[in-house]
Amino acid sequence: MKKLMICMLMLFTMCPIGYAEPNQTNNNEGTYGFTPLKLTKPLLPTAPRDWKLVIKTFENCFLLIYLDQNDGFITSISEYSRRPITPLNETKHTLFNNTTYYYDPWQSNQRGWMLRWVKGDVYFEMNSFTLNVDEMITIAETITEQIKE
Structure with missing residues (x-):
């Protein structure tokens, strides 16, 4: 079980970028095509108290x-900093509170x-195999309530 957990943590600590196109930057600040993260600290959702939280910080994401x-x-x-959402083959969407x-x-x-969404200058991506879409939303x-546009 520990080996499975370690593998999963390694998988998700690579900050997935395969589903979004990078923002184009015209500077040579070493951002590798992505705009630097504008958030100074992660936006934390309201989650059950018995859930443990692990936070990883990268150059362009939390x-x-x-x-x-x-x-x-x-x-x-x-x-992440705001970026476009690239639809996949089976992408569906729903509108909730604007x-x-x-x-x-x-x-x-x-x-x-x-689950992916953009609010203000932030792009979010949530992944789960234990929660359904309604629970994820x-x-x-x-999180979305914390962002002022």
């Missing part, structure tokens, strides 16, 4: 990983969801 009491993966949330949430099933044999709303 990665929040939530684990259960047995260190089992619940969800990950990546926070925010459009895009969701896709995982492109693997394991059941799971990826409920958690996402607690």
Whole structure:
């Protein structure tokens, strides 16, 4: 079980960028095509108290990983500077409180969801195989409420 957990943490600590196109920058500040993160600290959702939080900070994103009491993966949330959302083959969307949430099933044999949205200058991506889309949107709303446009 520990080996599985370590593999999952390694997978999600790489700050997934495969589903978004990079912003074009005209400077040579070493940002590798992405704009630097404008947030100074991660926006934390309201989550159950028994969930453990692991935060990873990268040059262009914050990665929040939530684990259960047995260190089992619940969800990950990546926070980037604003970027366009690239639809995938099975992308669906819903509008909730003036925010459009895009969701896709995982492109693997394991059941799971990826939820993406943009609010203000921040692009968010949430992944989970234990939560359904409605639960993910409920958690996402607690983050979205913190952003003033």
